[in-house]
Every structure is written in structure tokens, then in C-alpha cells.
Amino acid sequence: MHYATKSRLLSATALIAAGLISTTAFAQEATIAFASGELGATSYNPVTSSNLNSATSLIYDRLVEQDADQSYHPHLATSWEESADGMSWTFKLKEGVTFHDGTEFNAQSVADWIPDFADTENAFLVAAIDAVEVVDNLTVKFVMSRPEPNLLYNLASSFMGIPGAAAYDEMGDNFGVTGAVGTGPFKLDRFDIGLETVLVRNDDYAWASDLSENQGAAHLAQVTFREIPDQSTAFLELKTGGVDILLGVPTDFLQILKAESNVAVIQMPGTGINYMPINVTAPPFDDIKVRQATGLAINQEAIVASIYNGVGAPAHNFLISSLPEADVDPALDVRHDLDKANALLKDAGWIMDSDGVRVKDGTRLSVKLFTQNGTEFTSLTQVVQAQLADIGMEAIITVFDSSTIRDEYKENRHQLAVRGYDWNNSDILDWFFSGKRLGYPNVSMWTDAEGQRLNDVAMEESKNSEERIANFKAYHEYILSQHLFVPIYQPTTNIAYNTNKVNVPDPIRGTRFRAQTVLDITVAE
Incomplete structure (x- = not known):
């Protein structure tokens, strides 16, 4: 419900430049332009931010993922059980997961994370959780103050990406700006607010959800988000080869793009108005x-x-x-x-x-x-x-x-x-x-x-x-x-990509273009 995002707001466009290291060690570049609502993020702190973009899902993983058919899939949680009265939820966690700083992800990581939402705009996401109990190293229990039938949806949102507790406490207000630590397939290298975000591959990644065919490290070695305010510019970049994937394609460009021999168009159900x-x-x-x-x-x-x-x-x-x-x-x-x-x-x-x-x-x-x-x-x-x-x-x-x-x-x-x-x-x-x-x-x-x-x-x-x-x-x-x-x-969600430059999975899994898709993107040979 944030526009993110909770917000799909409005009209500008951001570009993502992604680099892939091939078997010949030659760095090939792909460029992705995505929906206008992705602009304006001032932090990659999922706990406190009200406006996040797609890069957030690459930095942080979630306990649960949601597919396009609204079904829920395990991620950092391998399974979960709700009590009959709705007053507790127990989650089994994936073994062998580490944060970008090398610290272990475990039940204590979840117990440290949930209280951070207090007094933030996103507190409603965990408001029904009264206490978090560490049952064992890989089992955590949410004791509820009331039933929350929307809990899995909340846990699958971009705002519920789990940060590393040590880095979160150490960086304070700078977390998500000067640095960000999650368990995701990419690490934050640099964030120039309003201009550019550079992510580099997490080579240790081996715990993707089943929404990705690739269960290991991403094929892409680097992803760079650049904010560009005009959709027409992004469209022309795609047409002329400067942009390889365009997310949030304006509908008046669809017919033109479909006529391009080297452009494929994917349409997904929209998730807003x-x-x-x-x-x-x-x-x-x-x-x-x-x-x-x-x-x-x-x-x-x-x-x-x-x-x-x-x-x-x-x-x-x-x-x-x-x-x-x-x-x-x-x-x-x-x-x-x-x-x-x-x-x-x-x-x-x-x-x-x-x-x-x-x-x-x-x-x-x-x-x-x-x-x-x-x-x-x-x-x-x-x-x-x-x-x-x-x-x-x-x-x-x-x-x-x-x-x-x-x-x-x-x-x-x-x-x-x-x-x-x-x-x-x-x-x-x-x-x-x-x-x-x-x-x-x-x-x-x-x-x-x-x-x-x-x-x-x-x-x-x-x-x-x-x-x-x-x-x-x-x-x-x-x-x-x-x-x-x-x-x-x-609106529908319209995605176009240059088939000579990149391979994008179709259909796209999930309700939005997120990390599960980026993990499967390769550069065309």
C-alpha cells in the first residue's frame, strides 16, 4: 500500500543498467527502464521508507513471496503454520542464509527486526504481532495481539525485506542511504539520491524462492539504476538500443514497439489505478x-x-x-x-x-x-x-x-x-x-x-x-x-525488451517485476 511500492506514482522513468560477466570474462551491458512510480526513493531502508523501488527487492529477501495468481511461496521461511484461533504463527527458516556482511540469518534476526517498525509509517504491517519468540535457531513464533488474516500479504511486501540487525543498528539513520545490508541477490554499492543506484552481485547467493528457475547467484554481475524523468526518452532509448528492457511501457507506445522486429512485449495484470x-x-x-x-x-x-x-x-x-x-x-x-x-x-x-x-x-x-x-x-x-x-x-x-x-x-x-x-x-x-x-x-x-x-x-x-x-x-x-x-x-503492466540484447522470462513470476525475475535474466548471445 505504499506506493511501491504503495505508490505506482506517476510519470517519470528510471533506468537500470545491468552488467553481465560472460564465460569469456567480457562484460556485456544491459539497460532496464522501469515504471514511473519507482522514482523519488530517498532511502533503501524498507522499515522506515514509504516509497521504495525495484532495487529494494534485489537487496533484501522476504520470508514469503507472492505470485501473480496471489498464491504465497516460501522464501526465507520454508514453511509456516497459523494456530486455529489465529493468535500465533510459527515459521521455519531456511538454513545456510547469510547477510551481505557475513552474519548469519536466523530466528534472532527476525526477532531483532520486527520491533524496528515501531513508530514508523509502516508499523501497520506488524501491528498485530504482540511478541516474537525464538523457538530455536531456525524457528520463530509470532504471538499475535489479534488475528491478522493479511499477515502473509504483509510479509511478502517490499517493505518487509529483512535487514541485517548489526548493520541496521550501527548505521542508524544512514542505513539505506550510505549503505544497506540484506540477504538479497545484490549488494548496494552506491546510492546517489535521485540520480543513480549501483548494485553488485552477491556471489554467495544460493537461497532463491521457487519463483526463480535460477537458484544460485544472479547471471547479472552489476545492476545500475539511473533516474530519467521522461518516458518518451526511455522509449526512444529502447528503440535505438540504449535501453534493453522497458518496464511500465506507456500504452501509446505499445503498437510501435510491437512492430519492431527485435522487441518483445509482455503484458501483466495491473495492480493499481x-x-x-x-x-x-x-x-x-x-x-x-x-x-x-x-x-x-x-x-x-x-x-x-x-x-x-x-x-x-x-x-x-x-x-x-x-x-x-x-x-x-x-x-x-x-x-x-x-x-x-x-x-x-x-x-x-x-x-x-x-x-x-x-x-x-x-x-x-x-x-x-x-x-x-x-x-x-x-x-x-x-x-x-x-x-x-x-x-x-x-x-x-x-x-x-x-x-x-x-x-x-x-x-x-x-x-x-x-x-x-x-x-x-x-x-x-x-x-x-x-x-x-x-x-x-x-x-x-x-x-x-x-x-x-x-x-x-x-x-x-x-x-x-x-x-x-x-x-x-x-x-x-x-x-x-x-x-x-x-x-x-x-492500467496493465507493460514490459518491452530488446531480444537481441537480453533474455527475460515469460511469464514473469510474481505480482511485480522484482528480484525473482532479475535472477533469471541473461544477456543474449
């Missing part, structure tokens, strides 16, 4: 009628056809459609209805002026519309601007980089924004709408007693999966009734 949060504290959006009218102005189907060339699907609520909690009362889904939108604004006192912009008490219906830089999101924002104009709302677009826009949110200087998230679990509702996170990530600035009650029930009082689905569905429906955002689009 693009949407427009509404700041409920900023007039005129403190009026629920204006918020509802804003949602009804957006024509999701037309956007999918015009911006995304029919790839992906329209979004009508906040969750990806594959989640059962997305199956809400159809009356609450947000769908285009221009007549109703105009009637709501008129009823709210906003009268259409001669220039096509509504006016109330001498004030024009002119609002700020924020977005992040990058071709796809700026194009989407321009279409949203035009559709808002159809109801007499003048939207002034401002484009920010990924770091600056978060500062704008935190300072409550926004009204509308076009953004996206990447998280295939209903607890994303807690992340973006809990009153405990106003400013960011609760960009809607919404705090509400009933909403928080429903949030807390869903997050903390679900005894099993069935209860959790019902509780999150109720919370989702209440959020929809308050018109806090406008759902727009469910």
Missing part, C-alpha cells in the same frame, strides 16, 4: 455536491479509448477489479453523467457564466489541478481538464516533480491532482483515507469519525479472510459515498 483525489478541506470541494459533480464529469471509457488505445480498463471505484472488496453496490460506482453533474452544481449555487465557467457569489469555479511530470500523466491530466470544462469548472494545471508534489500535499496547497497507486490489496484504503495520515498519503485530507471506525474494524477486527473482505467492502462503500476521489483507469 490512476485516480484524482479531491481535497475535501479546500473550497469549493468542502461541498459534497461539488465533489460528486466532479466525479460525474469524468468519462472513464472515453479516456481509456483516447489516451490508452483501449489497453487496460476504466476504473469506477478505488480498488482493482480482481479484489472481492471492489464488488460494491453498483449505485456507488463512479460513472460519467454530465446531466447529473450540471444539475448538482446548479443546485449547489454555481451558475454558468457567459464564458463557460460557473460563478457563485462572484467567485469563479476555477481550481488547481496538480500532476507529476511525465508524458502519460500530463496527457491524462489535460483530458481531465477538458472534461471538467464541460461542467463549467476551470482547472489550472501545474506540473511538479515527484518530491515537490508531496510537499504540496503535506502543506495542504492542493485541490485536485491526477496520480496513481500500485498495491493489490484492499488495505490501500487505510493508506490513502485514514485520518491518521492527513496530507500524505491521505491527499484527500479527509477525517471522519465513521470512516475511521470502519477503517479500524477492517484493519484490526477481522478474524478471518471472509470477515476481512466484508469489513473492507463496507469501508470502501462508505468512502465512495463521500466522493473523496474520482477513479479513472486500471
Whole structure:
């Protein structure tokens, strides 16, 4: 639920340059460009960071991995057992695993790690764990304060990569910036924030999950992430040979890439949506009628056809459609209805002026519309601007980089924004709408007693999966009734690569492009 990431946000692109040492000792280079939401990471500390990128999964391993079909697979944990009442979980751990600094991974490593989440933004991931008991060197038991049917999902997230305790304590706030120690297939060599991250192969690696065919050290000797802010540049680099793999391919490039003889395209189900949060504290959006009218102005189907060339699907609520909690009362889904939108604004006192912009008490219906830089999101924002104009709302677009826009949110200087998230679990509702996170990530600035009650029930009082689905569905429906955002689009995850340069496994295992895939990448001969 972080965009990572919990955030799949938005519009810039990062490049990964990877080097492979062949049997002839000749260093061949491959370059990977990945999704825009990967930008903006300021640390590779999975415990404290709210924005992580794909490099994180290469540095740290997790107890559990999740495949694309939502199934869970052993990794650092070889097996697990939940007690009948849900009040304890016991994990058997893999033998022979070491951290990058040579220290042993064992049950004490897990016991040292879980308490580090206290008082961080990610504390919710382990909030139900009351105590960690070391049963023996390779067995650890979580004693729960309440049942947590979402525990395996939490353990499989990027934020649950396990750091080495000794290095974590020694580096303090510098952990994840000047250095990072995990058990993953790559080691952090250098991190220049906003510019470049260099990873080198962990030659001792021999404990991959079954999501990778390669169970040993990576074929790639080095991976370098470079941040590049323009998707068009990444596309041209792929086409001309400067980039060998492009993740998060904009849909308007797909047909062009498919026509290239040396380019293969892989499509994965998307794990998030693009949407427009509404700041409920900023007039005129403190009026629920204006918020509802804003949602009804957006024509999701037309956007999918015009911006995304029919790839992906329209979004009508906040969750990806594959989640059962997305199956809400159809009356609450947000769908285009221009007549109703105009009637709501008129009823709210906003009268259409001669220039096509509504006016109330001498004030024009002119609002700020924020977005992040990058071709796809700026194009989407321009279409949203035009559709808002159809109801007499003048939207002034401002484009920010990924770091600056978060500062704008935190300072409550926004009204509308076009953004996206990447998280295939209903607890994303807690992340973006809990009153405990106003400013960011609760960009809607919404705090509400009933909403928080429903949030807390869903997050903390679900005894099993069935209860959790019902509780999150109720919370989702209440959020929809308050018109806090406008759902727009469910993207697919599009990956393209140069077949003359690299071999990428297809299908890609896992819900995202992560370490399990990088382990299997080879340079084409």
C-alpha cells in the first residue's frame, strides 16, 4: 500500500543498467527502464521508507513471496503454520542464509527486526504481532495481539525485506542511504539520491524462492539504476538500443514497439489505478455536491479509448477489479453523467457564466489541478481538464516533480491532482483515507469519525479472510459515498525488451517485476 511500492506514482522513468560477466570474462551491458512510480526513493531502508523501488527487492529477501495468481511461496521461511484461533504463527527458516556482511540469518534476526517498525509509517504491517519468540535457531513464533488474516500479504511486501540487525543498528539513520545490508541477490554499492543506484552481485547467493528457475547467484554481475524523468526518452532509448528492457511501457507506445522486429512485449495484470483525489478541506470541494459533480464529469471509457488505445480498463471505484472488496453496490460506482453533474452544481449555487465557467457569489469555479511530470500523466491530466470544462469548472494545471508534489500535499496547497497507486490489496484504503495520515498519503485530507471506525474494524477486527473482505467492502462503500476521489483507469503492466540484447522470462513470476525475475535474466548471445 505504499506506493511501491504503495505508490505506482506517476510519470517519470528510471533506468537500470545491468552488467553481465560472460564465460569469456567480457562484460556485456544491459539497460532496464522501469515504471514511473519507482522514482523519488530517498532511502533503501524498507522499515522506515514509504516509497521504495525495484532495487529494494534485489537487496533484501522476504520470508514469503507472492505470485501473480496471489498464491504465497516460501522464501526465507520454508514453511509456516497459523494456530486455529489465529493468535500465533510459527515459521521455519531456511538454513545456510547469510547477510551481505557475513552474519548469519536466523530466528534472532527476525526477532531483532520486527520491533524496528515501531513508530514508523509502516508499523501497520506488524501491528498485530504482540511478541516474537525464538523457538530455536531456525524457528520463530509470532504471538499475535489479534488475528491478522493479511499477515502473509504483509510479509511478502517490499517493505518487509529483512535487514541485517548489526548493520541496521550501527548505521542508524544512514542505513539505506550510505549503505544497506540484506540477504538479497545484490549488494548496494552506491546510492546517489535521485540520480543513480549501483548494485553488485552477491556471489554467495544460493537461497532463491521457487519463483526463480535460477537458484544460485544472479547471471547479472552489476545492476545500475539511473533516474530519467521522461518516458518518451526511455522509449526512444529502447528503440535505438540504449535501453534493453522497458518496464511500465506507456500504452501509446505499445503498437510501435510491437512492430519492431527485435522487441518483445509482455503484458501483466495491473495492480493499481490512476485516480484524482479531491481535497475535501479546500473550497469549493468542502461541498459534497461539488465533489460528486466532479466525479460525474469524468468519462472513464472515453479516456481509456483516447489516451490508452483501449489497453487496460476504466476504473469506477478505488480498488482493482480482481479484489472481492471492489464488488460494491453498483449505485456507488463512479460513472460519467454530465446531466447529473450540471444539475448538482446548479443546485449547489454555481451558475454558468457567459464564458463557460460557473460563478457563485462572484467567485469563479476555477481550481488547481496538480500532476507529476511525465508524458502519460500530463496527457491524462489535460483530458481531465477538458472534461471538467464541460461542467463549467476551470482547472489550472501545474506540473511538479515527484518530491515537490508531496510537499504540496503535506502543506495542504492542493485541490485536485491526477496520480496513481500500485498495491493489490484492499488495505490501500487505510493508506490513502485514514485520518491518521492527513496530507500524505491521505491527499484527500479527509477525517471522519465513521470512516475511521470502519477503517479500524477492517484493519484490526477481522478474524478471518471472509470477515476481512466484508469489513473492507463496507469501508470502501462508505468512502465512495463521500466522493473523496474520482477513479479513472486500471492500467496493465507493460514490459518491452530488446531480444537481441537480453533474455527475460515469460511469464514473469510474481505480482511485480522484482528480484525473482532479475535472477533469471541473461544477456543474449
